[in-house]
Amino acid sequence: MxxxxxxxxxxxxxxxxxxxxxxxxxxxxxxxxxxxxxxxxxxxxxxxxxxxxxxxxxxxxxxxxxxxxxxxxxxxxxxxxxxxxxxxxxxxxxxxxxxxxxxxxxxxxxxxxxxxxxxxxxxxxxxxxxxxxxxxxxxxxxxxxxxxxxxxxxxxxxxxxxxxxxxxxxxxxxxxxxxxxxxxxxxxxxxxxxxxxxxxxxxxxxxxxxxxxxxxxxxxxxxxxxxxxxxxxxxWMTFLHPDQVAVTRRDWSGPARVSGPAGTGKTVVGLHRAAHLAARGHGRVLYVTFANNLPRVQAQLFRRMAGAFADRVEFTSLHAWANTFLTQRGITPRLNGDRADDAFYRAWIQIGRDSPLTDIDPSPVYWRDEIHHVIKGRGLTSLEEYRTIARPGRRTALQAAHREAAWLLYEEYEMLRAGRGVSDFNDVLTAALEEVRQRPADPPYASVIVDEVQDLTLVGVKLLHALAGDEPNGLLLIGDGQQAVYPGGFRLAEAGIGIKGRATVLRTNYRNADEILAAAMDLVSDDPFDDLDGPSPNGRRTVETVYNDGRVVRAQAPTGTEHDKQLVEAVRNVPDLAGAAVLCPSRRDLEACARLFRNAGVPVLSLEHYDGRPVEAVKLGTYRRAKGLEFKYVFLPRHDAALPVAEPGNAAAGERAELARRQLFVGMTRARDLLWLGSVVTQR
Known part of the structure; x- marks a missing residue:
């Protein structure tokens, strides 16, 4: 109590x-x-x-x-x-x-x-x-x-x-x-x-x-x-670095951006910025992120922070907002991700697996991402557009034959999807963008704050820009390309957004202990990344730290059973279970961990249901679901098992490896005091 x-x-x-x-x-x-x-x-x-x-x-x-x-x-x-x-x-x-x-x-x-x-x-x-x-x-x-x-x-x-x-x-x-x-x-x-x-x-x-x-x-x-x-x-809800305070109170003449490496307080600045705007009472404020679990946490923190004017800020995921907006306009998208995925895999069997696409990557996952993040994510409507479009975030070169084959796969997918009468997530955003352009939101939003903007598609960013326009203090984009956990990318110029003179970079890490941050940065320091305005040559970045009281524990076990015993014991030994999280690369791994802890009598809470309030249970979630969150103690079981093995000369495999490292990097940088890295090392 x-x-x-x-x-x-x-x-x-x-x-x-x-x-x-x-x-x-x-x-x-x-x-x-x-x-x-x-x-x-x-x-x-x-x-x-x-x-x-x-x-x-x-x-x-x-x-x-x-x-x-x-x-x-x-x-x-x-x-x-x-x-x-x-x-x-x-x-x-x-x-x-x-x-x-x-x-x-x-x-x-x-x-x-x-x-x-x-x-x-x-x-x-x-x-x-x-x-x-x-x-x-x-x-x-x-x-x-x-x-x-x-x-x-x-x-x-x-x-x-x-x-x-x-x-x-x-x-x-x-x-x-x-x-x-x-x-x-x-x-x-x-x-x-x-x-x-x-x-x-x-x-x-x-x-x-x-x-x-x-x-x-x-x-x-x-x-x-x-x-x-x-x-x-x-x-942190009350005291910020003076530079952060200046950002929260600054008057911008148009769209603006706040960026910076992991742990530099970008979300904290975003929440205080929302409070600052809400307190001035100039109109509705929309706070948007990609993940659907994060708005619950942010809204809970904001209510504790902002008090009387907390109801002036709307927290939502982008797709949830778009779906609600369309429904209010009498448009009901028949969103069904599972049936849409089934339509894609049928299209792959019929069109893709015997096409030139397998020369680049025989895995259908790469080409599903190409459709969702490049073709539909950019709102392309013709093969002519796709032939010449740049593909930020996807450095695998495609020849003309590959682009033609990918477009045929896209058309087959669209035909099968439409035949089933279902929509995918891109369809919802595209429909919302068209509706906003024809009939703007009423009443309009005075400000739109976008957190984790690097995980959005180009169509999603265009939609939010259409809501806020280029009004003073209207659109604030917050994010870091090094923490992108989805394939693909875009340039702000492609969305018609200019931020010249209105960009701030935060450079001090307030979250991670030195040892934890160093371990995480070592993982991605050689990987270039796209950061909305252009590619970086590598992942090495200058970051100041202010927090030193933390450590990294590398737990190696000869068998999976021994690994799991060490994991359960380590979690039980934390002084505050409410501050502990176990993060996994996939839902399958997550389900295995949930069974493990339930059998051991350790209370668990899925990040899908976590709202930021202290609960005496270990939090369970994927690396991607942990975006924007932080915990005192973070446990990453079998953390290296999901990292793909390097394949020299295979550009698509290289992309997958970089993406997997970025996702693991996000998981590692959620830790403040303790980062536990578990591995199964088979003795030979």
Missing amino acids: AAGGSAGEQGRRARAQALELARRSREAYALASRYEAAAEAERQVAASLMGLTAVGWKLLVDRRWPGTRSANVDMLLIGPAGVFVIDVKRWRNAPAVKDGHLLAGTEPRDGEIAKLLAMTRTAEEKVASLGMSPVALRPLMVFAGHRLDTTLGHVRLLGHPDAVHALLAEPKRLTPQMVRAVTGVLEDAFPVYETADLGERPVEPAPAAEAGTLFDTEEVEKAALASALHAPIEN
């Missing part, structure tokens, strides 16, 4: 906390009376919030607003839930939000909101030097004498009697050390205006009954208990 043992113990602690808050507030109320300029209502608000200093908060009162001549900030409150820039109001008429406007009775007061947002932006700039994300700063308007709890854009509006317990119920973002560091920066940046701060002072115990005049002790007790039962939020 989180933070404090049994529910009874949690309740006792929460009540003790509530009583201490009440005592501290009573003392603070008396202290606030020394402010000659402070009205009774302001003193009440200050006293209530001052009570939070009993449980780790810091309160700065009446501070100068830097950059202005005489303006002041009523209060800055720093605590476990983040930083709150507070404007205290004492209106005779009740505050209300109507049609996106703030009213005092019937009088519009939008200017008050604009001023508070400007103050908050100043605070954001000051703490950016610490790497603090803007999502951890919140403008707060507190109304003395009124009951209220609502939002207007990024601003939270609270009645004075509701403020303390609402703040205590917020998710935890800052450790005590962070609170002290942030407070120090803000004290320097926002100097004292005319009077002293409400500092922390020792107080004499007071009867609890006397404290009820400032806030309801029972309500505070309930809020404190609810807050204690929330698991602490990961530090």
Whole structure:
């Protein structure tokens, strides 16, 4: 159970906390009376919030607003839930939000909101030097004498009697050390205006009954208990490198791209960027990735990070979005991947296996990928187009006879597929692209963020570009070609996307320990890769690391049985099963691992059902399903068994080997503290 043992113990602690808050507030109320300029209502608000200093908060009162001549900030409150820039109001008429406007009775007061947002932006700039994300700063308007709890854009509006317990119920973002560091920066940046701060002072115990005049002790007790039962939020959700903070807040004049090697925080930046855009409330934000399991995890993390405006961002996989979009338009694609695959293999038997294609590669898988990732993935409609098209990511040269044979195979597949009345995944994206071009999304998306963009096809990227267009801050592409786990590729120019002057490369790895990253980079350092704008000469990249406390364990066993015994024992020995994952190259390997752990009594959870919340079970998934995720302990059983043996002179086999190494590389770089590499080494 989180933070404090049994529910009874949690309740006792929460009540003790509530009583201490009440005592501290009573003392603070008396202290606030020394402010000659402070009205009774302001003193009440200050006293209530001052009570939070009993449980780790810091309160700065009446501070100068830097950059202005005489303006002041009523209060800055720093605590476990983040930083709150507070404007205290004492209106005779009740505050209300109507049609996106703030009213005092019937009088519009939008200017008050604009001023508070400007103050908050100043605070954001000051703490950016610490790497603090803007999502951890919140403008707060507190109304003395009124009951209220609502939002207007990024601003939270609270009645004075509701403020303390609402703040205590917020998710935890800052450790005590962070609170002290942030407070120090803000004290320097926002100097004292005319009077002293409400500092922390020792107080004499007071009867609890006397404290009820400032806030309801029972309500505070309930809020404190609810807050204690929330698991602490990961530090990366609040603090970023200052360079990453700059990316999340940057205004781009058109489509932009964030790239960088594994572990450099690209997804973290993407999530904070989504929070930044959502907080500004300019319209709907779509966050898209290729894998269908990743949006659940990202949405869960985002809800914990973004709080009140989490519902302004839609998380989805590309194919799920396209399918839903078409259905809403009255178009129902008859998507059936299994029947479509069967149509392909029948086409291969009839057209492919006795064709010149077998001179390049006798495996039908290579040619299935050629159809899905090159011909249909690029939206080609004629043999003439295919004859001359470049094939990024597929370096095997095709002569005219091979292209003609591949096109005939494609046509046979299409005829058989259509005859069965089924669609494949490419058909769904192509139909969605045509529909968006004819009738744009209504309402439109203000921003589209694409994570793991290197795994999309060209048609998929064109679809997302059609949704966002070239509007400022409209399209953000996040990804790394070295982590592409599917064959094929494309160039951004082919999608009509220009990012000149709007590209950022992250170069510091925050996830992997040095030893883990070095092992992973050794695997792919000699392999060139395509990265949307052109090929790289090799996989060697300059990456800085900041994390050293981790290791690689290479477990070799003479038999499969012994290998599996070592795997189970190693998983059982991890201190935190919730942070462990076992990753495999294929679904068949995954099913074998699932049986192994179930028979050993080790709880398992498939990545297909994982949503990012801590679960005391080892996570099981393929390398591809682990994209975008990270775990403390990663186990890769028989990790080298799936790597193809090199075949000199066979370009197609070389492609397969490079792809397999990239997939294994992705699996290895999911590990933070421990990377376990299992092998079966037969003795001769």
